[in-house]
Amino acid sequence: MTDIPFQSLPEAPRAPATVKSYLDEGHTLASWLFTTDHKRIAILYAIGITIFFFIGGFAAMLIRIQLLTPNGTIVSPELYNRIFTIHGIVMVWFFLVPSIPTTMGNFFLPLMIGARDVAFPRLNIISFWIFFLGALFTVVCIVSGGVDTGWTFYTPYSTLYSNGHVIAAAIGIFIVGFSSIATGVNFLTTVHTMRTEGMTWFRLPLFVWAMYATSFVMVLATPVLAASLLMIVAERALGMPLFNPHNGGDPILFQHLFWFYSHPAVYIMILPAMGVVSEVIPCFARRVIFGYRFMVYAMMMIALIGFSVWGHHMFVSGQSPFANIYFSFLSFMVAVPSAIKVFNWSASLFRGSITLEAPMFYALGFVGLFTIGGLTGLMLASVPVDIDLTDTYFVVAHFHYIMVGGSVSAFFAGLHYWWPKITGKLYNERAARLAALLMFIGFNLTFFPQFILGWAGMPRRYATYPPEFQLWHVASSLGAAVLALAYIMPLFYLGWSLYRGGKASANPWHATGLEWQTASPPPKDNFAVPPRVTHGPYFYHADNDPSQPTKNAS
């Protein structure tokens, strides 16, 4: 970053006030459902994933109520198994994987690189419909027929022993995978071919780099998930003995294929979050991001090494002990770039001029929770410790710190940061800060006790449990109530802002990304004149910052 010359802020080519916003380009239902505008598609996705988030969240609440008492509070073990399955499937594939890329990625990737749309607008709307219909089909199948395999579909349980609509659910997820691949291809092509004049690779905002790295993982990993789900269908529907050991199949083969996708999928969920936070922190610290190039290299290294760590999910599966050592080593290595990023975010605050609006609150929460999630990940990468802790609540707590504490916090950071741009409205800052604070407290109350539970020996996926674990389960469930409240609050104050919120200016945060240099909300074609870029994305030094009183510059 430091080698990019900072010149004066260029005259932003603003859209004339008379230009219609993308929201006013047609008010019919068809103008939304069959739109090819990346911004409208982002809104469609946002509605879709919000529905799925609350379905998955409802299942989570049932889980936490069930576990209040050792013998199960409300449902039978049969129903409990279905509930944690729907929670996992919906949250992973229908919320976390698409969450940031399909909403903020779709909306802001073209804006941030000065493009009029993504490279393949029609593919974009098709991928939305594939996602929405495939996901809806899967959820209907799970609710009506019940799938009790867990989101991991481990064989031979899923293929030979489980009752319920496993085939239909597998086909549904298989279909949704195409949407992921299409989005990945679309973003890769867009970044390669549609950058505006002067937008060199090392002037790309880190959010764009995050989308780029994520898209690579989506395109390369998702086909492997498709292949493994297809094998489940082949064994379950056609009786092909692929995993059945009694006819020469290998039950462990499935785990290798599944985690070859599902570990990189963790990076599909966390890299976009890193991108969002890298936009928010410089803006509210009024400071250039520390070590821009290292941040880029770190994301690319995470995406790359992320493909070679899948075996750390299988330390007790019976794979070779030397394979365990191999995967353990690479898991430690993938943590190096993640640690660098945490240091860089912290260092970006140094000599800043910091304000704590809601997006910054969420972003700093992300840094803390991601740090704890990452450090507990190192413990789980250590083979002897993992042998004790795998398949316990310690693992549950660990990945919720990464995915909920990390990705979901970042999702809310981005949502609040870009809300004025997307909707043209200002939300109630006080309500937003309160929700952010509640989310941070509720999250820790819910998931920190689960670390203790796991260390004390409480296994995952237990509908009932030995009574000595009850205290920590009750603590966790109380935290979940706070967390649920914090997740419901934005529905109200953000919804309220749509009708009663103040009108947002083009750049209410005085941010420097290209997306802020057009109207709020942007016109259909994004920019009246394609912008020209002459400097890097984080142009926040106190001595040339328009939002700063000059006395702080020295």
Added chain:
Amino acid sequence: MAGGTAFLPVEAAKQAGAVDVLFYGEVGISVLVSLIVACLVVGFVTRYRRGSPASRRKLPQAFSHEVEIIWTVGTFFAFVAIFWWAATLNLIHLRPPDHTLDIRVVAKQWMWKIEQPNGVREIDAMHLPVDTPVRLIMTSQDVIHSFYVSAFRAKQDVVPGRVETLWFTPDRIGTYQLLCAEYCGLGHSLMRGEITVMSKADYARWCARMKAAAQVKTARNGEAP
């Protein structure tokens, strides 16, 4: 369950102590790093809040690169060191000693079937002599289960069509919980058992008594029409 709290679960096998040293060591490192990050973030947010009188001069150009290289290399070596600690601990306990007490375990939905070396059978229960290396020779009749005794810090998936082994040396007399750790269907959370670690003399007496009882039972069954 003998002793132990949620924070300090009971250690009842030889390897458990070393695993716990590694675990608590990593917890210590994690707490330290978390505190450093928290202090940096909270400290900077306080010191550099908007309007505070602190200096906002630009950093020298070389500074960022040097700092990056220092903490990249530093983190790398720190992580390699922790990996080394964990990996060696794993490798030195990999091979069981030459003479172990071999016990056969068959898992099925939703029970543990145990067979002692002298042929005595148990269900959801396992009796073991203290201070004796034990090797479990395990398989599953249906889906994947996982043999998990937290007090021994021992866990191994039990896979159909394969023979998996797990070894440990119980070093504390008492009863400990056996749980299934790999989701295996409806009765997964009830697939529990009890490990009883006895003195060597008690174990020998228990084996003899059970063996005799089994022979009586077999003989009676033989006489039956």
